[in-house]
Amino acid sequence: xxxxxxxxxxxxxxxxxxxxxxxxxxxxxxxxxxxxxxxxxxxxxxxxxxxxxxxxxxxxxxxxxxxxxxxxxxxxxxxxxxxxxxxxxxxxxxxxxxxxxxxxxxxxxxxxxxxxxxxxxxxxxxxxxxxxxxxxxxxxxxxxxxxxxxxxxxxxxxxxxxxxxxxxxxxxxxxxxxxxxxxxxxxxxxxxxxxxx
Amino acid sequence: xxxxxxxxxxxxxxxxxxxxxxxxxxxxxxxxxxxxxxxxxxxxxxxxxxxxxxxxxxxxxxxxxxxxxxxxxxxxxxxxxxxxxxxxxxxxxxxxxxxxxxxxxxxxxxxxxxxxxxxxxxxxxxxxxxxxxxxxxxxxxxxxxxxxxxxxxxxxxxxxxxxxxxxxxxxxxxxxxxxxxxxxxxxxxxxxxxxxxxxxxxxxxxxxxxxxxxxxxxxxxxxxxxxxxxxxxxxxxxxxxxxxxxxxxxxxxxxxxxxxxxxxxxxxxxxxxxxxxxxx
Ligand SMILES: Nc1ncnc2c1ncn2[C@@H]1O[C@H](COP(=O)(O)OP(=O)(O)OP(=O)(O)O)[C@@H](O)[C@H]1O
Ligand SMILES: [Mg+2]
Numbered sequence: 001x002x003x004x005x006x007x008x009x010x011x012x013x014x015x016x017x018x019x020x021x022x023x024x025x026x027x028x029x030x031x032x033x034x035x036x037x038x039x040x041x042x043x044x045x046x047x048x049x050x051x052x053x054x055x056x057x058x059x060x061x062x063x064x065x066x067x068x069x070x071x072x073x074x075x076x077x078x079x080x081x082x083x084x085x086x087x088x089x090x091x092x093x094x095x096x097x098x099x100x101x102x103x104x105x106x107x108x109x110x111x112x113x114x115x116x117x118x119x120x121x122x123x124x125x126x127x128x129x130x131x132x133x134x135x136x137x138x139x140x141x142x143x144x145x146x147x148x149x150x151x152x153x154x155x156x157x158x159x160x161x162x163x164x165x166x167x168x169x170x171x172x173x174x175x176x177x178x179x180x181x182x183x184x185x186x187x188x189x190x191x192x193x194x195x196x197x
Numbered sequence: 198x199x200x201x202x203x204x205x206x207x208x209x210x211x212x213x214x215x216x217x218x219x220x221x222x223x224x225x226x227x228x229x230x231x232x233x234x235x236x237x238x239x240x241x242x243x244x245x246x247x248x249x250x251x252x253x254x255x256x257x258x259x260x261x262x263x264x265x266x267x268x269x270x271x272x273x274x275x276x277x278x279x280x281x282x283x284x285x286x287x288x289x290x291x292x293x294x295x296x297x298x299x300x301x302x303x304x305x306x307x308x309x310x311x312x313x314x315x316x317x318x319x320x321x322x323x324x325x326x327x328x329x330x331x332x333x334x335x336x337x338x339x340x341x342x343x344x345x346x347x348x349x350x351x352x353x354x355x356x357x358x359x360x361x362x363x364x365x366x367x368x369x370x371x372x373x374x375x376x377x378x379x380x381x382x383x384x385x386x387x388x389x390x391x392x393x394x395x396x397x398x399x400x401x402x403x404x405x406x407x408x409x410x411x412x413x414x415x416x417x418x419x420x421x422x423x424x425x426x427x428x429x430x431x432x433x434x435x436x437x438x439x440x441x442x443x444x445x446x447x448x449x450x451x452x453x454x455x456x457x458x459x460x461x462x463x464x465x466x467x468x469x470x471x472x473x474x475x476x477x
Contacts, residue, residue, distance in 0.1 A: 098321035098380075101272050102335035102387060103310040106303065112338060116325045 013077020018084025127185030314389035374405030
């Protein structure tokens with residue numbers, strides 16, 4: 001749950017921030033750069049604590065779930081924005097020029113010509129980030145949310161002698177999820193490239 | 198200042214800026230005192246040039262003389278540092294605002310670009326789209342044609358360049374010559390009034406040059422579109438151009454009919470240039 005919604009948020013933030021950093025308007029670029037630097041410069045755990053434990057002091061109380069989604073989403077969005085930015089920049093200049101020559105509007109150039117090509121480059125790093133994101137959801141344990149790790153800890157308390165097995169199982173489950181995600185990403189990649197290279 | 202140089206060599210059939218506008222055809226393209234600098238480097242030093250509707254103008258000259266830059270300005274890919282360019286009687290890079298000339302905004306450029314098309318040296322096809330999609334994309338998204346209309350237009354245009362059997366292929370699977378022919382169809386399908394061809398054969402293997410030149414020759418014969426052909430193919434320029442422009446060091450050094458330029462070059466620059474070309 002947390003993983004899914006924070007991944008959606010992270011991807012949305014990645015594109016929003018990644019494209020904003022390429023904006024013609026310096027104010028947009030600066031604001032985004034500040035966001036990216038803040039969320040990349042501090043650890044996810046700190047951000048999580050801040051959202052959940054510090055915000056109530058200024059009158060904003062977030063449910064655990066929302067705090068977790070926001071923290072993880074914004075954190076990975078900041079990293080993801082770099083992926084989006086560099087993938088867009090990696091599309092050859094000739095592609096922009098051809099789309100200008102065909103009189104496309106700026107957003108059409110981006111949406112119809114540049115992003116489809118950039119997405120292909122984004123896919124592998126996004127896949128890695130997604131795996132990282134799923135693993136990082138275990139941090140929400142620290143704000144006492146019931147994620148996989150938390151469940152495992154509960155189990156372990158109840159069955160102390162099985163600790164090793166439970167932790168191995170936990171590891172395995174993260175591994176399986178991560179593998180599934182990587183496989184899905186690779187499949188998608190193959191499908192998108194079909195016939196083009 | 199440089200206009201002097203150019204006027205001295207202006208071909209007889211080139212009308213000078215009209216004293217009596219109603220009396221003659223409006224030029225399709227008009228460069229007036231255009232300069233371009235990249236940082237400290239002045240690449241174009243004052244270009245004055247007119248192209249009549251339907252006129253085929255070949256641009257020749259040594260490497261680095263600013264030919265590409267001149268064409269890219271017409272395609273709005275490069276902004277002039279000084280001077281103005283008019284397309285079909287309207288300023289391309291400037292617009293009137295409260296009686297003053299100001300830099301054109303995107304909306305103005307968008308409107309002006311309807312009249313201009315360009316084919317690039319390196320094709321710049323969209324690699325993520327099929328051949329058909331490459332040619333229908335802009336008619337649908339920019340001209341607002343329906344899918345059927347766009348495809349009909351595209352297929353007939355691809356037929357003209359001899360590629361209507363490759364509709365479903367992706368650019369990566371085409372030869373260089375085929376890619377360039379798709380790029381030509383892609384530009385033509387927008388029905389521009391003037392089109393820039395920037396060394397469209399120089400990235401091709403020698404055996405593929407012919408098929409592309411053949412297509413351009415056919416387009417030229419149809420007549421109504423003005424063409425700026427930046428090229429190193431002298432024989433080709435001689436054959437299809439109405440007028441040839443020789444540029445060097447950012448200036449138009451000499452211009453005239455193909456016969457005047459190739460058989461009777463007046464300036465020493467041009468004589469040397471042609472000589473070097475023939476000996477190669
Ligand atoms: N974006 C740019 N930034 C800096 N310098 C540039 C840029 N574009 C072109 N130039 C320089 O301007 C000069 C003219 O370039 P241009 O491409 O117009 O010449 P050309 O006549 O087309 O040459 P060629 O026959 O080699 O294609 C060259 O010295 C080139 O290095
Ligand atoms: Mg060039």
